[in-house]
Amino acid sequence: MTDTLRVAIGQHSAAGREGPNQDFHGAMLPTGHLLAAKGIALALADGIGSSAVSQVASAAAVRSFLDDYYATSEAWSTRRAAERVLGATNAWLHAQNQRSDTARFDRDRGHVCTFSALILKGRRLHLLHVGDARVYRVHAQALEQLSDDHRVQLSSVESYLGRALGVGPHVEIDHRSWEAEAGELYLLATDGAYARLDAAAVHAALAAAGEDLDVAAQALVVQAHARGSDDDATVQLLRIDALPPADAPLHIATHEGLAWPPALRAGELFEGFRLVRELHQSARSQLWLSTDEATGRPVALKLPASELREQPAQLERFALEEWVARRIDSPHVVRAATPERPRRHLCVALEYIEGQTLAQWMVDHPRPPLDAVRALLAQIAQGLQALHRREMLHQDLRPENVMIDRQGTVRLIDLGAVHVAGLAEATSDPRAFAIAGTVQYTAPEYFVGPGGSERSDLFALAVLGYQMLTGQLPYGLEAARLRTAADARRLRYRPLRQFRPELPAWLDAVLQKALQPDPARRQEAVSELVFDLHAPGAAFLRTAPLPLAQRHPVAFWQATTLVLALAVVVLLGLRAFGH
Numbered sequence: 001m002t003d004t005l006r007v008a009i010g011q012h013s014a015a016g017r018e019g020p021n022q023d024f025h026g027a028m029l030p031t032g033h034l035l036a037a038k039g040i041a042l043a044l045a046d047g048i049g050s051s052a053v054s055q056v057a058s059a060a061a062v063r064s065f066l067d068d069y070y071a072t073s074e075a076w077s078t079r080r081a082a083e084r085v086l087g088a089t090n091a092w093l094h095a096q097n098q099r100s101d102t103a104r105f106d107r108d109r110g111h112v113c114t115f116s117a118l119i120l121k122g123r124r125l126h127l128l129h130v131g132d133a134r135v136y137r138v139h140a141q142a143l144e145q146l147s148d149d150h151r152v153q154l155s156s157v158e159s160y161l162g163r164a165l166g167v168g169p170h171v172e173i174d175h176r177s178w179e180a181e182a183g184e185l186y187l188l189a190t191d192g193a194y195a196r197l198d199a200a201a202v203h204a205a206l207a208a209a210g211e212d213l214d215v216a217a218q219a220l221v222v223q224a225h226a227r228g229s230d231d232d233a234t235v236q237l238l239r240i241d242a243l244p245p246a247d248a249p250l251h252i253a254t255h256e257g258l259a260w261p262p263a264l265r266a267g268e269l270f271e272g273f274r275l276v277r278e279l280h281q282s283a284r285s286q287l288w289l290s291t292d293e294a295t296g297r298p299v300a301l302k303l304p305a306s307e308l309r310e311q312p313a314q315l316e317r318f319a320l321e322e323w324v325a326r327r328i329d330s331p332h333v334v335r336a337a338t339p340e341r342p343r344r345h346l347c348v349a350l351e352y353i354e355g356q357t358l359a360q361w362m363v364d365h366p367r368p369p370l371d372a373v374r375a376l377l378a379q380i381a382q383g384l385q386a387l388h389r390r391e392m393l394h395q396d397l398r399p400e401n402v403m404i405d406r407q408g409t410v411r412l413i414d415l416g417a418v419h420v421a422g423l424a425e426a427t428s429d430p431r432a433f434a435i436a437g438t439v440q441y442t443a444p445e446y447f448v449g450p451g452g453s454e455r456s457d458l459f460a461l462a463v464l465g466y467q468m469l470t471g472q473l474p475y476g477l478e479a480a481r482l483r484t485a486a487d488a489r490r491l492r493y494r495p496l497r498q499f500r501p502e503l504p505a506w507l508d509a510v511l512q513k514a515l516q517p518d519p520a521r522r523q524e525a526v527s528e529l530v531f532d533l534h535a536p537g538a539a540f541l542r543t544a545p546l547p548l549a550q551r552h553p554v555a556f557w558q559a560t561t562l563v564l565a566l567a568v569v570v571l572l573g574l575r576a577f578g579h
Helices: 032-038 054-071 078-099 199-209 213-226 306-310 312-327 358-364 370-389 444-448 454-470 485-489 505-514 526-534 553-576
Strands: 006-014 023-028 040-047 113-121 124-130 134-138 143-145 151-153 159-161 174-179 185-189 233-242 273-281 285-292 298-304 348-351 355-357 402-405 410-412
Touching: 006 023, 006 040, 006 213, 023 054, 023 233, 032 054, 040 054, 040 185, 040 233, 054 078, 054 113, 078 113, 078 124, 078 174, 113 134, 113 185, 113 233, 134 199, 185 199, 199 213, 213 233, 273 298, 298 306, 298 312, 306 312, 312 348, 355 358, 358 402, 358 454, 370 410, 370 454, 370 526, 444 454, 444 485, 454 505, 454 526, 505 526
Parallel strands: none
Antiparallel strands: 006 233, 023 040, 040 113, 113 124, 124 174, 134 143, 134 185, 151 159, 185 233, 273 285, 285 298, 298 348, 355 402, 402 410
């Protein structure tokens, strides 16, 4: 347990008057990096009394959740990771029922159970729930129920479980998330316990047990049975003693304990890499072409600039690039250069891509054909999709961050601005969705909205497509001057056919939709934009032709001037003849 996140946990379970205990519970309190990356988890499940095998279901649900949740990608949000694990568990339980001659036709005799879990990650609590176990926040005078009972009431005395694990091939899991506070106490309980307990009983058990929450949980289970419960009873208690600071950095654990790199020169051997020549230098980093001594492969070795020494947030971003690269497997995203191996100094090693940036490609192809642009956008989109599948946003998509190698393969580079849902949710730092990229390619919602989404990367992709075709930006520099939502509504898209009148009208319609200031009005995913660029639907094909003033502005104003001049001549002539 770290000094910044401290909790106390207590739990106890006991069988009712009949049969074995069909409840199951467990908790995980990891240490070190796993604590920061995944948090603390408590889970309980309650089997149904009509089934002789539901205790197998409840044990499988809790064990698989606590094992598999901590094995999911650190990039995933807590909700996605938990729902993936519970979805797999539900599918397994349902498959067991389908193999049974009795449970296939009567779910009340199958592998079915309720499930509830609390996960404390960083400063946020996450509730996952299905069934009729309950999760409470304990107040001085009351128990605040945080979960919903998935029980269908037929009458005042009859009801049945409407939702549970194992009932069908798919299951809907309730999810809630909120900001935790130090000093809070939470109670998880099955119906055999909570039906006989109240806030006074909880506080009395806590006062009698002192600091031992296991003793308090046991006392509550005993009391529930003493008050008339004849069902299996399980109680879990979670007390939050301390939380990490709100501005805690991203927890990627890649630069902790590493020394600052010394000044280097070409030809030197550094961390197993032979430096060849410097490729680039900026205010944030220094990039070297190097050779991996172990494999002989060329490597792009990135070292932090000295200015980053006093900027811990920027150092986290620097280290993030290789962390992300190791978790993405796509031919369209830059890869980490070597398997993870011990290092003594802070550096980032990525594959070396021999080719040119998209910025240079645009210089070389000032008026490219539509097919060439579509082909490049499709590859960029595949790289973005690889990130989006991991709940990551690139956030800095611009011509300089797209490489085209000598075989024509496109790769996204510079992953230091990537937003990772699984890392960002652990902190309430307002910088989580701060503008990280170049403003000309940044979607309006970063300036005046709730922050980025996959549609924000889609916006940047459309800007690239527009720029490749025209050499211009769709909103000029106006998008970078946004300060209010009203400013965003006043943005006016400049039709690309002002610059390329030979391009089809539907292309303008497709790009204009992708470049809407309101993200809800854009395509839903980058794959949809790519599809529209290759096979525009009827809505795009019905697009009205541009007015002459937009298609040929110079000719329009020349004609307008000529007409006005003729009108003036006619009027002067009429006046001269006395009319």
